[in-house]
Amino acid sequence: MSALDSRSGSGATPRRTRAAEPEPASVTLQDVATEAGVSLATASRALNGGSRGVRPENLARVRDAAARLGYVPNASAQATAKGSTQTVALVVSDVADPYYSAVAAGITDAAEANGLVVTMTVADRSPRRELELARGLRGHRPQIIVIAGSRINDSETEQELIDELAQYRATGGRVVLISQPGLPFPTVTVDDTHGAEMLARTMVQAGYRRYAIICGPDRIKTSLDRCKGFTTGLRASGIETDEQILIRTRFTRSGGYDAARELVERGLGDIELIFAVSDTMAIGVMTALRDAGLEPGRDIAVAGFDDISSASDVVPALTTVAVPLREAGSEAVRLGLSGEEAHPVHIPTTVHVRESTPRAPASGRSPTGPSV
C-alpha cells in the first residue's frame, strides 16, 4: 500500500470515507493522476499542455485513466488558473427574430470552429438591458463580446455602454459590434446602402421607371441606409426625382400595409414599383394591394429587403436583397480573434429577382430568380 497521500494535513481521504454521499462529486484531475500513478502536474501536461515533455508511456497511462474515469476538465477551474476562457459572449436583441438567429448561427459556427463556446444573452431591444448584460458578461471574461443589436440613438446609456466595453477591452477583451457603426469598436456591417443601390439599378434595367419608396423612421439606420441607397441607385440610373414618391411609416408589417393603403387611396398614378425597405413591410404592402383589388406582380411590382424565408414563400415570390447575416456573424468572430482594429467590415448583399417584379416590357418570366 503506497503511502503517498499528499493531500491537506489530515491523513484521511479527501473524499468522504464511509458515510453515504449526498453528492457524488465529479472526477478531478487529481483523481486521474492518482489512478494513473503520476503527479497532478504530469496529468495536467498529458491532458492539456500539448503532451509535450511527457513520456509516451505516461501519456498513455494518463489518457487511459481519464477515459476510464470519464474525466472532463472543469472549464471554470481552467479559466481561473489560466486567466482566460474559451468563450465568446453574444448579445442579441431577440433570438426568435430570424435576423438575429441568423447572426447567432454564424457566430456559433465560427466559434465552434475555433473551439470556443458561445454564451448568448437577449437584450430584448432595450439599450439599458444591453448595458446590464454587457456588464454581467464581463464577469465571465469571454475572449470576445459580440453585440448584435439595432443601435438607436440613446446617448444616455450609449456612453455607459461604451465605458463598460472600454473597461472590458482595457483588460484584454475584444469587442465586436454588428450593424451598429459609429461606436469606437471593430464593427461588421451589412452593406445596406450598396444593396439597395444595386436593387434600384436592377429594377431600372428591368424597365421600371416610376417608383414609390416606403421606409421606416430615419433614426433606424438600417432603414435610412436602404432608403438612401435606393434613391442613389435610381438617380445613378437616370431616374428623375419627380418619378419617385417617398413614404415614411413604421418599420413593421402594418407600417407597410398602411403606407400602401394610403398610396392606393390617394391614387397610385403611374407608379410601377413599390420598394419597401424590409421584406416584412413589403409583405404588408402586398396584402394592402390585394385588399384594394390589385394583384402584386401583375398590376404593380413590389420589392423588399432581407430575403427572409417568407419572401420566397409568398405568391408572387418577392424580389429582394439577400443579406448574408450568417456570414456577418462568422466575420465578427473572425475579426474578434484576429485582433485587427479594422475599419468597419462590410458584408456584401445580393439582389434576388423574383416574380413580384416581372421584367416589365418583355412578357417572359423573371430572368434571374434562383429559387421559387
Added chain:
Amino acid sequence: MSALDSRSGSGATPRRTRAAEPEPASVTLQDVATEAGVSLATASRALNGGSRGVRPENLARVRDAAARLGYVPNASAQATAKGSTQTVALVVSDVADPYYSAVAAGITDAAEANGLVVTMTVADRSPRRELELARGLRGHRPQIIVIAGSRINDSETEQELIDELAQYRATGGRVVLISQPGLPFPTVTVDDTHGAEMLARTMVQAGYRRYAIICGPDRIKTSLDRCKGFTTGLRASGIETDEQILIRTRFTRSGGYDAARELVERGLGDIELIFAVSDTMAIGVMTALRDAGLEPGRDIAVAGFDDISSASDVVPALTTVAVPLREAGSEAVRLGLSGEEAHPVHIPTTVHVRESTPRAPASGRSPTGPSV
C-alpha cells in the same frame, strides 16, 4: 514593497493607485477590499453573502469601492470556489431554424429570469456532434443541460449520449430534453398528437369530409404523431377510412410539392382538404396545386402544422396548428430548476383557422382566424 510577485508582467504593475484610476489588469475582489479598507472576507460578504452580518457602514464602503473601481466578480473563480455555476447549457440542432430559435428564445427568457446565463451550442442535426457537445458542456458544469433536437433512431450514439448525460446527472447536474421522449430524462414535449386531432375535428366541423394526408417518414416521431393524431380526430368525428388518402413523402417542402403533384396527377377525386404535417410541406403543396392550375383555398383546402411565420404571410393564409415552442423552452428551464423527475410535460397546441380552409358550406369568412 512586498516582493512576492513572480508573474509575467514583473512587479511593475502596481496593485493599487493612490487616487482613483483603474488598473490595466482587471479589478479583483482583493483590490476592492484594500480600497475599502476591509478584509477580503468582508468584501466577499458585502458583495455577495447577502450582506448579512456586515456592518452597514462597511457594506457601503465596499460597495462604493467596487463601483469606483468598476469591479465585476469573476464568474469562473466564483464557480470554482462554489463548485457550481450560474449557467444553463443548450444544445440545438440549428439556431437559424425558426423552430429551434423559438425554443432558444424561451430558454434564454426563463434562464435570465432566474439569473442564469445560457451557453448555446449547435449540433447541426448530427447525433454524434450532439454527443460531443454534451461531453464538452459537461466541463462547464452548468446547472442544467437542455437538449432540443429531433431525436432519430440511432441507437449507436444514443446509448453513449445517455451514458454521458447520466454521468453528468450523477454529479448533481440536471438534464432536460425537448421533443425527444423515450430517453430516461425529464422531457418537455409538444402535444403534436392532440393538436392534429383538434385540427381534424375542427375541419370536420367546418364541413370537410374527404381528406388527403401528407406525412413524412414514420421514423420521425413528430411526423408520425401528427399523422396519427389527425386520423384519430377524423375517426372520432365520424369520417370513414375510405374518405382518407394517405401519402408518405419527405419531411420537406419539396416532399410536399411532389406529393401534391402526384395527387393531382392521379386525380384528386372528391378530396376537399389536404393536410400536410408541417407548414413547410403545406407550402410546397400549395405551390404544386397552383402549378397544376388549382387555387388553394378555393378549389381545394390546405392545412399545415407549426404556424411558422410564412404560414400567415402566404396567400391564402394557411390554416395550421400553432406550437408554443417558446413556452416549451421556458418550461424546460423551469423543469430543470424545479428538480421534479416529472413525467413528460406536454405543451398544448392551438388550432388557427385561416383562409386556406374557408368554411366549406357557408360562404362567410373564416370563423376563428385571429391574425392575417
Added chain:
DNA sequence: TTGAAAGCGGTACCAT
C-alpha cells in the same frame, strides 16, 4: 521528464 508548490479569484469556516 517529473513532482512540489505557488498561485488564479473567490468562498466559507473558524476563531476572535
Added chain:
DNA sequence: ATGGTACCGCTTTCAA
C-alpha cells in the same frame, strides 16, 4: 461583525 486561512480544480514555474 471581522479577519485569517484553508480550500476549489487546474496551470505553470522551479528544482530536482
